[in-house]
Amino acid sequence: MKRDLLLDAAEQLLAEHGTTALTLAAVAARAGVSKGGLLYHFGTKEALVKALVQRLVEEFDQAVSDRAEQGDGSPGTYTRAYVETTFDIVTDRDPARARRRWAVVAAAATASDLAEPLRDATRRWHRHEDGVDVVAARIVRLAVDGLWEAMEYDPELFDAAECDELRRRLLHLLDAEPRGAGAG
Template identity: 35%
Template sequence: MDSKAELKRQLILDTAKQIILDHDFHALTLDAVAKQAGISKGGLLYHFPNKDALIKGLAAYIFEEVCVNFHKYAENDSNKKGKWTRAFIEASKHDLEHNAALNIGVFAASLLDPEVSKNISDGYQSILARLEQDGINPLTATIIRLALDGLYYSQMLHIAPLDKERQNEVIQQLVRMTREDS
């Protein structure tokens, strides 16, 4: 069971995430998070001494959610061949659908803080290592990874992002590639 402190930290991060999703990054203030979470500002400051620390914590939290979903999707895939690549596709799809507005913050936090960047990079390398040993052609796995990276970057940077229908078609094609590859 999580400790009270860990539960409060998670409440703060969930609240910060919701503020950004409901409004935008400009609405994220320590006062707004404390008020919406129903905690004192001092309680928030105990966990995150400033807004920068909160954003860094949020970046790590969001990436951790991707990793948890990655493992969950893999566990639920009965077809061993390509399951990690499909799990990566599904975890990315979920993240793009539910956390798109947050990903620019994760990106910014990782660029601005070498420790956050290293943690995210190490986690991503761990995912990519699974893809390389997934029983499908490693080149196919790499093409899928790069296509997913492209979906993230076009959406995050608003560079010709795909509409929801086309994005779903791309995701479906990527999944087919994991099943058809020999």
């Protein structure tokens, strides 16, 4: 699909050269289409960036959903899927793919309205309740979000064994009783 080709070209430009290199002409050239062809799909640079962010959110949502469907449906299935999906992403040792993901977020940060799809998704992800202690689930999701950001800055921050231990410990937090539970 041409739209995905254009989005891929924009991600590559962002990852390789930063937000200042993201122009409609540069994206069209990278994708091998005319500027008019690009404008047919994205009338403005802002529309292009919003589409990049939306695609990032949709890909993450789909990955979490797929992972959750593989679960047993027990309490915490969504949060466990969120953790596992995030660890799949942060332990992906393809530096080009990691840079593209981060570049999309950086491009969205250039204007507050460009990040709206990401803000909406973040609100939805962190307000999701799935039958476990709400605060513990939020702590776990916030922790993996922080891990994602830290490893975007330094992909070699933690080795595979350290990542596995972090993942295991975070998932274990979902098994704990809510604070004050059982007190009577």
